[in-house]
Amino acid sequence: MNEKLFRAIDDRRDELVALTADLIRFPTVNPPGEAYTPCAEFIANRLRKRRFETQLIRGQDTPGDSDRYPRTNVVARFDGRGHGPTVHFNSHIDVVEAGEGWTVDPYGGIVKDGRVYGRGACDMKGGLAASIIAAEVFMDVYPDFPGAIEISGTVDEESGGFGGVAYLASKGFFSKPRVDHVIIPEPLNKDRICLGHRGVWWAEIETKGRIAHGSMPFLGDSAIRHMGAVLHAFEEELFPALDRKQTQMPVVPEGARRSTMNINSIHGGQTEDFFPGLPSPNVADTCRTVIDRRFLLEESIDQVKGEVTSILDRLKRERPKFDYSIRDLMEVQPTMTERDAPVVTAVAEGIREIFGKEPDYVISPGTYDQKHVARIGHLHDCIAYGPGILDLAHQPDEWVGIDDMVESAKVMAIGLDVLLRGALRG
Numbered sequence: 164m165n166e167k168l169f170r171a172i173d174d175r176r177d178e179l180v181a182l183t184a185d186l187i188r189f190p191t192v193n194p195p196g197e198a199y200t201p202c203a204e205f206i207a208n209r210l211r212k213r214r215f216e217t218q219l220i221r222g223q224d225t226p227g228d229s230d231r232y233p234r235t236n237v238v239a240r241f242d243g244r245g246h247g248p249t250v251h252f253n254s255h256i257d258v259v260e261a262g263e264g265w266t267v268d269p270y271g272g273i274v275k276d277g278r279v280y281g282r283g284a285c286d287m288k289g290g291l292a293a294s295i296i297a298a299e300v301f302m303d304v305y306p307d308f309p310g311a312i313e314i315s316g317t318v319d320e321e322s323g324g325f326g327g328v329a330y331l332a333s334k335g336f337f338s339k340p341r342v343d344h345v346i347i348p349e350p351l352n353k354d355r356i357c358l359g360h361r362g363v364w365w366a367e368i369e370t371k372g373r374i375a376h377g378s379m380p381f382l383g384d385s386a387i388r389h390m391g392a393v394l395h396a397f398e399e400e401l402f403p404a405l406d407r408k409q410t411q412m413p414v415v416p417e418g419a420r421r422s423t424m425n426i427n428s429i430h431g432g433q434t435e436d437f438f439p440g441l442p443s444p445n446v447a448d449t450c451r452t453v454i455d456r457r458f459l460l461e462e463s464i465d466q467v468k469g470e471v472t473s474i475l476d477r478l479k480r481e482r483p484k485f486d487y488s489i490r491d492l493m494e495v496q497p498t499m500t501e502r503d504a505p506v507v508t509a510v511a512e513g514i515r516e517i518f519g520k521e522p523d524y525v526i527s528p529g530t531y532d533q534k535h536v537a538r539i540g541h542l543h544d545c546i547a548y549g550p551g552i553l554d555l556a557h558q559p560d561e562w563v564g565i566d567d568m569v570e571s572a573k574v575m576a577i578g579l580d581v582l583l584r585g586a587l588r589g
C-alpha cells in the first residue's frame with residue numbers, strides 16, 4: 164500500500180527541490196527578521212491552492228516585532244473526511260545570518276551534486292519542504308483520510324521563538340483539542356528521532372567594587388579581581404562537578420550527554436571606547452558575566468541555581484568586601500517525549516520501512532521550539548524529525564541532500580498514515 168505513497172513522492176522529487184530553493188531565496192535572516200511576510204505569504208499561497216485553510220498571524224508586540232520587521236507566521240489546516248486526530252508539522256522560517264566563507268550565493272537556492280545549497284537549506288527549509296510534499300501527497304493518495312493536517316511556518320526560532328511558536332501556543336494553536344501530534348522537521352538526521360532537549364539557565368552575575376585611581380588600587384576595590392575569584396571557584400569546583408553529571412537522556416553529540424556550562428561573556432571596568440584609544444585609568448567598580456548552563460532531566464532548576472549561588476555566598480563569607488548580584492535571563496525546562504508516545508512510534512515505523520533499521524532516539528543539546536509546545540501548549544506528543552544533517556546547521560555552504568529530503572518525506576508520509584489512518588492501513 165505504501166508503495167503508492169512512495170511512488171507519488173518520487174514523482175515530486177523535482178517539485179520538492181524547487182520548493183526548497185524557492186524558500187531559500189527568501190532571505191529570512193534573524194535578527195532582524197527580514198522577509199518574514201513574503202515568505203509566509205508564499206507558503207500560504209501554495210497551500211491555499213491545495214485546499215488548505217491558511218492564516219497569517221503576526222506575533223504582535225513580541226521581541227523584535229515592528230512594522231518594518233513584522234513577526235509574520237503562517238498556519239495552514241486541511242480537514243479530512245470524518246473525525247480524527249490532527250497532525251501538525253511545524254517549521255521555523257527564520258535563518259541565522261550567512262556569515263563568511265561561502266562559495267555559493269547563500270540566498271540563491273543553488274542546486275548541484277544532489278544537494279540544495281543555501282542558508283537555511285538544512286536548518287530548516289529543506290525539512291519544511293519535505294513536510295509540505297509529504298502532506299500533499301498523503302492527501303492526494305488517501306483523499307478520504309480522517310482527522311486533519313496542519314502545517315505552520317513560524318518565526319524567530321533562532322532567537323527564542325517568542326514571536327513564533329510561543330505566541331501561537333499562547334493562542335491555543337499547539338494544544339488539544341486543536342492539535343494532537345506535532346512533528347518539527349529540524350535537522351536531526353533522517354534516521355533519528357529527536358525526543359526533546361536539555362534545559363537552559365542563563366544568568367548574569369555581577370560583582371561589585373569601588374572606583375579609585377588606577378595608580379592607587381589599594382584605595383579602591385576591584386570588581387574584576389572579585390570576578391576572578393568567582394571564575395577560579397568555577398574552574399576548581401563547578402566545572403569538574405558538572406563533568407561528573409552524566410545523564411540517561413540520549414543527548415547527541417556524546418560530549419553533551421552531561422551537564423555543561425559556557426561563560427558567554429565578561430565585561431569589567433569602564434568602557435574601553437569612552438575615549439577611543441585611551442584605556443580607563445580606574446579601578447573597576449563593576450564586572451558582569453553571563454553564564455549559559457545546560458541541565459538534565461535528572462536535575463532541578465533550583466539545584467542548578469543553588470550550585471552557583473552557594474559558591475557566590477561562600478565567597479561572600481570568606482573573601483573580604485566581596486559582594487554580588489545575580490539576575491535570571493532565561494529559563495527552559497528540559498523536555499523528553501516518551502519513546503512509546505504515538506508520534507514517536509508512527510515515525511519510527513516510517514524509519515524502519517524506509518531505512519530497514521531501528522531509529523536512533525536522540526536528545527538535542529540545545530533547545531528548539533518543542534519547549535513552547537510542551538510548556539505553553541501542554542502537548543507532549545511532539546518530536547523533531549527532519550532530513551537535514553545537524554552538523555551543517557549555521558555553517559557556510561549549508562546544504563540539504565535531495566535524497567535525504569525525498570526519504571524523509573516518505574517517513575513523514577508513513578507517519579501521517581499511521582497516525583491518521585491507523586486501523587485503515589493495509
Ligand SMILES: [Zn+2]
Pocket residue numbers: 255286287320349350531
Ligand atoms: Zn532550526
